[in-house]
Amino acid sequence: xxxxxxxxxxRYGETDKMGMVYYGNYPLFFEVGRTNLMREFxxxxxxxxxxxxxxxxxxLNIKYHYPASYDDLLTIKTTIPxxxxxxxxxxxxxxxxxxxxxxxxxxxxxxxxDKTRKPTRPPENFIDKIKPFFE
Amino acid sequence: xxxxxxxxxxRYGETDKMGMVYYGNYPLFFEVGRTNLMREFxxxxxxxxxxxxxxxxxxLNIKYHYPASYDDLLTIKTTIPxxxxxxxxxxxxxxxxxxxxxxxxxxxxxxxxDKTRKPTRPPENFIDKIKPFFE
Amino acid sequence: xxxxxxxxxxRYGETDKMGMVYYGNYPLFFEVGRTNLMREFxxxxxxxxxxxxxxxxxxLNIKYHYPASYDDLLTIKTTIPxxxxxxxxxxxxxxxxxxxxxxxxxxxxxxxxDKTRKPTRPPENFIDKIKPFFE
Amino acid sequence: xxxxxxxxxxRYGETDKMGMVYYGNYPLFFEVGRTNLMREFxxxxxxxxxxxxxxxxxxLNIKYHYPASYDDLLTIKTTIPxxxxxxxxxxxxxxxxxxxxxxxxxxxxxxxxDKTRKPTRPPENFIDKIKPFFE
Numbered sequence: 001x002x003x004x005x006x007x008x009x010x011r012y013g014e015t016d017k018m019g020m021v022y023y024g025n026y027p028l029f030f031e032v033g034r035t036n037l038m039r040e041f042x043x044x045x046x047x048x049x050x051x052x053x054x055x056x057x058x059x060l061n062i063k064y065h066y067p068a069s070y071d072d073l074l075t076i077k078t079t080i081p082x083x084x085x086x087x088x089x090x091x092x093x094x095x096x097x098x099x100x101x102x103x104x105x106x107x108x109x110x111x112x113x114d115k116t117r118k119p120t121r122p123p124e125n126f127i128d129k130i131k132p133f134f135e
Numbered sequence: 136x137x138x139x140x141x142x143x144x145x146r147y148g149e150t151d152k153m154g155m156v157y158y159g160n161y162p163l164f165f166e167v168g169r170t171n172l173m174r175e176f177x178x179x180x181x182x183x184x185x186x187x188x189x190x191x192x193x194x195l196n197i198k199y200h201y202p203a204s205y206d207d208l209l210t211i212k213t214t215i216p217x218x219x220x221x222x223x224x225x226x227x228x229x230x231x232x233x234x235x236x237x238x239x240x241x242x243x244x245x246x247x248x249d250k251t252r253k254p255t256r257p258p259e260n261f262i263d264k265i266k267p268f269f270e
Numbered sequence: 271x272x273x274x275x276x277x278x279x280x281r282y283g284e285t286d287k288m289g290m291v292y293y294g295n296y297p298l299f300f301e302v303g304r305t306n307l308m309r310e311f312x313x314x315x316x317x318x319x320x321x322x323x324x325x326x327x328x329x330l331n332i333k334y335h336y337p338a339s340y341d342d343l344l345t346i347k348t349t350i351p352x353x354x355x356x357x358x359x360x361x362x363x364x365x366x367x368x369x370x371x372x373x374x375x376x377x378x379x380x381x382x383x384d385k386t387r388k389p390t391r392p393p394e395n396f397i398d399k400i401k402p403f404f405e
Numbered sequence: 406x407x408x409x410x411x412x413x414x415x416r417y418g419e420t421d422k423m424g425m426v427y428y429g430n431y432p433l434f435f436e437v438g439r440t441n442l443m444r445e446f447x448x449x450x451x452x453x454x455x456x457x458x459x460x461x462x463x464x465l466n467i468k469y470h471y472p473a474s475y476d477d478l479l480t481i482k483t484t485i486p487x488x489x490x491x492x493x494x495x496x497x498x499x500x501x502x503x504x505x506x507x508x509x510x511x512x513x514x515x516x517x518x519d520k521t522r523k524p525t526r527p528p529e530n531f532i533d534k535i536k537p538f539f540e
């Protein structure tokens with residue numbers, strides 16, 4: 001298991017007329033979470049793409065527990081719970097400043113060859129870096 | 136069971152650098168689908184809010200089957216599969232012009248009193264209109 | 271001068287906590303307007319890109335006159351007021367269902383070679399189609 | 406004149422199929438800039454709204470100089486160049502990590518009574534705090 005935390009501050013444009021964060025903006029926050037997690041390996045998502053591998057999302061699940069408001073400083077906890085294969089699972093927890101759980105969710109992404117759009121093994125350097133966390 | 140269809144054309148700003156619709160934009164399309172479905176009852180979501188009831192989303196699930204591209208004309212099929220209680224379930228299927236399945240998903244929303252933020256029964260006129268479809 | 275009209279219905283996710291359309295969502299509506307205008311020439315923006323020419327925006331100006339609300343059906347009037355060179359100017363007017371002026375604005379886009387990222391002449395078929403409107 | 410700087414990292418969902426930040430996402434970055442500038446006065450935009458004053462944008466102008474890419478760390482320099490009246494002008498410069506100018510722009514916002522939706526003077530504590538910078 002490998003985890004990391006990062007923060008986002010809610011933008012005005014991310015709220016809706018209910019006065020809270022629009023439900024469709026949390027996938028963006030999840031993306032911030034997993035981008036940050038991968039940076040912790042000194043392995044940017046950008047560098048993966050540059051090596052000819054893309055990582056489209058194939059599944060997204062979110063449970064909304066408590067509303068987030070404009071200007072809230074949210075903490076995104078992202079976890080890779082199991083050793084990735086051609087698929088990689090990310091779990092997310094988003095909490096507000098009071099420590100209240102705002103949303104939980106997960107995404108499944110697939111390593112895919114940029115040209116053929118076929119599933120592929122993760123890059124070697126990614127496997128090397130992530131393996132120790134699952135031994 | 137009650138169903139309706141509507142269409143959206145993919146905007147440039149809804150794509151990402153992978154050249155396809157960003158995974159986080161489908162919740163917006165789902166919202167277009169359920170807004171349209173409710174309009175079929177001559178019952179706008181706007182009118183529900185004006186009667187003091189809000190409908191926050193409590194759960195979202197999406198499976199991504201096939202990428203959608205810029206300028207694609209997508210068909211959103213929205214279904215209410217069971218009689219709503221304080222919760223209402225919407226199922227979605229999005230297809231492209233070739234009839235290929237792009238995404239499937241569902242959302243659960245909760246009828247909530249605008250002031251107390253407590254769950255509440257759906258508005259009477261909504262129940263009256265939707266009931267015949269589940270008899 | 272060449273003009274066309276199209277419509278968008280305001281999505282819940284396009285509003286903000288002020289209860290109106292977020293100021294940063296109008297550029298999306300402008301994009302819908304100019305995409306539609308070009309389709310009127312049987313010339314899609316997509317086909318321009320496929321011929322190796324991209325059209326980045328170099329300037330955007332918006333004046334906000336009247337708020338738009340959730341579920342409003344907005345009319346976008348888009349005009350090409352002068353014969354395009356390497357640059358193309360689009361003017362926009364957005365009106366609500368009551369005919370009230372919501373925003374006015376304009377964008378300047380530049381025809382650019384996809385590979386060299388240098389400004390270039392518009393595609394021949396585009397020039398052929400648009401020329402008659404400026405004679 | 407009063408200035409402040411803050412940073413945003415470009416999200417994947419903020420790019421478009423051209424591979425760069427979508428032109429319509431910069432207004433969100435401007436919002437981050439001015440929210441941060443006001444926080445420098447120990448005066449949050451949130452607290453202004455709580456005192457019954459809203460600040461809708463009435464004008465937006467952007468010039469796009471250089472593309473920003475996914476994962477770029479952008480610096481937003483926001484300036485209030487003149488003493489605000491019922492209107493407040495913000496100037497913005499966004500630079501990438503190499504110090505290259507990405508966009509410049511400005512917005513005009515109007516202090517408005519939440520209830521009457523009429524223009525109003527800025528809150529007293531805001532005037533007190535900002536005045537010394539223009540003397």
